[in-house]
Amino acid sequence: MKISKMFKIQERKIYGFVGYGLVAPYIIYTIIFWVYPFIWGLIISFKKWNIISPEKEFIGISNFLKVIHDPLFWISFKNILFFMIVYVPIVIICSLGVALLLRRIKFLQAFFASGYLMSYVSAGVAYSIVFSLLFSGDGLINNWLSNFGITIPWFSSPKIAMASIAIIVVWKYLGYYSLIFLAGLQSIPSSLYESAEIDGASNWTQFWRITVPLLNPAFTIILIFAVMLSFNIFTEPYMITGGGPLDSTQTFVMQIYHQTFTALHAGYGSSFAIVVAIISFTFVFAIRKTVEREISY
Amino acid sequence: MINRLMTLLIYIAIYTIVMSCRSSKVEVDAKNVEYWTAPSVELSRFESKMVEKWNSSHPDSPIDWKTIPAGTTSEEVLLTAIATRTGPDICSNIFGGFAAQLADAQVLVALDTLPGFWDVMEKRKMTNIIRNNWFYKGHVYVIPVYVNPEMIWYNKKMLDKSGITKLPRTYSEFFTLLENVCISQEVYGLTVDVSSKWYRRWFDYLTLYAAASGGEPYLDVNRKEAFFNNEAGIAVTEFFFKVFEKGYAPRFEIQDGFQKELFFASIKGAGEIVRTKRMYPDLEYVITPLLVPDYYPNDAPVYTLAESKGMVLFNTSQQKGESWDFMKWYFSGEHDSLWLELTNFLPAREDLIGNPIFIEYFNNNPDIKLYAETLDFSVPLVLTPQTVEIQTILNRELWQPIIFGLKSPAIASRDANQTIQRILKSGP
Numbered sequence: 001m002k003i004s005k006m007f008k009i010q011e012r013k014i015y016g017f018v019g020y021g022l023v024a025p026y027i028i029y030t031i032i033f034w035v036y037p038f039i040w041g042l043i044i045s046f047k048k049w050n051i052i053s054p055e056k057e058f059i060g061i062s063n064f065l066k067v068i069h070d071p072l073f074w075i076s077f078k079n080i081l082f083f084m085i086v087y088v089p090i091v092i093i094c095s096l097g098v099a100l101l102l103r104r105i106k107f108l109q110a111f112f113a114s115g116y117l118m119s120y121v122s123a124g125v126a127y128s129i130v131f132s133l134l135f136s137g138d139g140l141i142n143n144w145l146s147n148f149g150i151t152i153p154w155f156s157s158p159k160i161a162m163a164s165i166a167i168i169v170v171w172k173y174l175g176y177y178s179l180i181f182l183a184g185l186q187s188i189p190s191s192l193y194e195s196a197e198i199d200g201a202s203n204w205t206q207f208w209r210i211t212v213p214l215l216n217p218a219f220t221i222i223l224i225f226a227v228m229l230s231f232n233i234f235t236e237p238y239m240i241t242g243g244g245p246l247d248s249t250q251t252f253v254m255q256i257y258h259q260t261f262t263a264l265h266a267g268y269g270s271s272f273a274i275v276v277a278i279i280s281f282t283f284v285f286a287i288r289k290t291v292e293r294e295i296s297y
Numbered sequence: 298m299i300n301r302l303m304t305l306l307i308y309i310a311i312y313t314i315v316m317s318c319r320s321s322k323v324e325v326d327a328k329n330v331e332y333w334t335a336p337s338v339e340l341s342r343f344e345s346k347m348v349e350k351w352n353s354s355h356p357d358s359p360i361d362w363k364t365i366p367a368g369t370t371s372e373e374v375l376l377t378a379i380a381t382r383t384g385p386d387i388c389s390n391i392f393g394g395f396a397a398q399l400a401d402a403q404v405l406v407a408l409d410t411l412p413g414f415w416d417v418m419e420k421r422k423m424t425n426i427i428r429n430n431w432f433y434k435g436h437v438y439v440i441p442v443y444v445n446p447e448m449i450w451y452n453k454k455m456l457d458k459s460g461i462t463k464l465p466r467t468y469s470e471f472f473t474l475l476e477n478v479c480i481s482q483e484v485y486g487l488t489v490d491v492s493s494k495w496y497r498r499w500f501d502y503l504t505l506y507a508a509a510s511g512g513e514p515y516l517d518v519n520r521k522e523a524f525f526n527n528e529a530g531i532a533v534t535e536f537f538f539k540v541f542e543k544g545y546a547p548r549f550e551i552q553d554g555f556q557k558e559l560f561f562a563s564i565k566g567a568g569e570i571v572r573t574k575r576m577y578p579d580l581e582y583v584i585t586p587l588l589v590p591d592y593y594p595n596d597a598p599v600y601t602l603a604e605s606k607g608m609v610l611f612n613t614s615q616q617k618g619e620s621w622d623f624m625k626w627y628f629s630g631e632h633d634s635l636w637l638e639l640t641n642f643l644p645a646r647e648d649l650i651g652n653p654i655f656i657e658y659f660n661n662n663p664d665i666k667l668y669a670e671t672l673d674f675s676v677p678l679v680l681t682p683q684t685v686e687i688q689t690i691l692n693r694e695l696w697q698p699i700i701f702g703l704k705s706p707a708i709a710s711r712d713a714n715q716t717i718q719r720i721l722k723s724g725p
Contacts, residue, residue, distance in 0.1 A: 051376060136549065157548075245701065247693065
């Protein structure tokens with residue numbers, strides 16, 4: 001073998017080690033905190049177990065059948081769909097609007113962008129408490145509204161409690177999604193707009209014919225994030241409404257948490273989680289199939 | 298190559314898990330008796346003094362004390378700790394239902410099997426309390442530390458303003474007063490917790506049930522029966538239904554509504570007195586026994602529900618002997634006047650009224666004495682490992698529909714009773 005070829009093989013080996021070394025922490029993390037709990041969750045979903053007892057009784061698919069017949073599963077599903085209907089369009093329209101505004105800003109763009117990101121990095125429990133105080137029956141917002149003779153039962157009316165929570169979650173994720181849209185907008189070549197302008201296309205036409213189609217990757221990823229978040233929503237309803245009033249803010253994760261850690265039905269909680277994961281993946285798969293498009297500039 | 302590396306990574310992961318488990322086991326073996334208590338300022342003041350006293354007099358078996366780490370509820374934090382084997386040897390702040398769950402999971406020591414148990418109970422004057430209320434499946438797993446009975450508070454200014462001299466005893470008398478006192482959306486009649494947190498039902502529905510039923514339990518765990526659909530259950534449901542229907546309570550939360558003088562009356566435990574005095578020193582109120590239905594005999598005593606928290610010993614403890622020694626010392630009865638002084642919670646003992654060591658305290662705290670006087674007519678929570686499930690169903694089938702007027706009281710009582718009975722029969 002030629003010496004140069006041997007060096008090349010050695011070099012490739014070294015690069016390989018460096019590469020695997022760099023991803024190793026993430027793989028270890030994934031194995032410990034995702035793969036292991038997932039397999040464990042899968043195993044206990046076929047068992048009756050109360051977390052603390054050493055005894056685990058194998059009960060086949062009983063837990064899964066119980067999930068399907070649990071009225072709270074369907075109530076949570078309905079609530080999640082309602083949340084999605086309110087949350088997804090609002091967060092997408094608002095974050096796209098903010099991204100379009102940010103793109104027009106010539107100075108301090110990063111400052112404003114990171115300003116919007118502040119809500120994303122704030123602690124869920126902390127802002128949930130702040131919002132629950134602000135919007136409570138005797139909170140600041142209602143005190144101010146009472147000057148006009150209006151009181152809105154933000155979290156105490158079964159009809160609007162979930163929508164109120166959706167609005168809070170929009171506030172949290174607006175900045176993050178805006179940044180994704182902004183990155184998408186910045187990747188669209190300006191030459192496309194220039195040639196469209198020369199052809200006499202209006203701003204509106206440019207938006208619908210250039211911006212929207214070319215934002216498809218950003219739009220798809222945000223849609224997937226938003227839908228997955230809807231399935232995973234927990235902190236806000238748990239902290240603010242506790243699932244009430246009249247179960248109108250019950251969510252899947254709240255049920256999983258309640259069954260596992262409060263009622264001590266860990267097996268049932270696991271099977272609940274698996275069913276929810278299957279539904280959630282189905283939604284994501286459907287979105288990718290219907291929305292995702294390959295784009296080229 | 299990739300396969301080798303993946304194998305190596307998996308080995309590293311497994312090694313990390315095994316080593317972390319091993320190291321925690323070593324820690325468990327080497328540590329002192331670990332004692333966890335409620336994360337409350339008042340209770341911590343007492344516990345720190347107790348641990349200090351114990352450690353100075355028992356240097357050979359010191360106690361490591363800490364409050365239960367922060368979490369949504371103490372129960373959830375403890376469960377996680379037990380499941381991960383990082384829990385304490387002894388823990389207080391355990392309610393009966395949770396103790397029953399832990400006992401079923403075989404993680405608690407049956408305390409009545411330990412030497413000198415009944416002597417300690419006798420010393421603290423709590424033998425009857427234990428015999429009547431704290432046996433679960435033939436054993437005692439938790440020793441109650443304190444009891445917190447509920448009574449009803451009325452705003453004194455509103456009483457004086459309306460010229461009310463006779464306080465109501467029955468629901469009808471109460472509603473008649475509310476017609477005069479309440480002002481639409483300005484002054485409400487009764488604070489009622491509208492949240493669907495399962496444990497909140499101890500402080501409203503189940504409390505009034507204890508009064509309406511003359512102290513009868515709301516469940517018979519052995520016969521797997523619920524009693525929410527009887528005369529008392531329906532009367533209490535009708536009472537709350539009317540409170541919401543007439544607008545005497547809002548369908549949203551108002552923090553400290555009674556203390557802010559937005560409400561005429563409120564059901565509260567003795568534990569609220571000190572906080573209210575500290576935060577709302579100008580508030581004047583009158584404390585009386587709970588309301589009862591109109592059918593309730595005039596000469597019968599009014600019962601109440603007393604939430605109670607106690608201490609347990611985990612059988613995972615490596616120092617059971619030392620832990621039990623500490624518990625015996627803790628419940629020797631000698632520390633209860635200090636307990637009252639520092640926490641203002643009523644110790645779970647039968648001789649609070651009449652024992653000379655408490656006279657001075659009660660003379661200085663007449664409001665708390667009122668609560669102590671009800672202890673003979675206070676009933677405890679039913680010991681069942683299904684407490685959470687039962688009260689979650691109570692919320693879903695009865696409480697929330699009543700708040701929003703979606704079910705009649707009779708139907709809500711029937712639905713709740715049927716579902717709870719089904720749950721009792723299916724077991725934990």
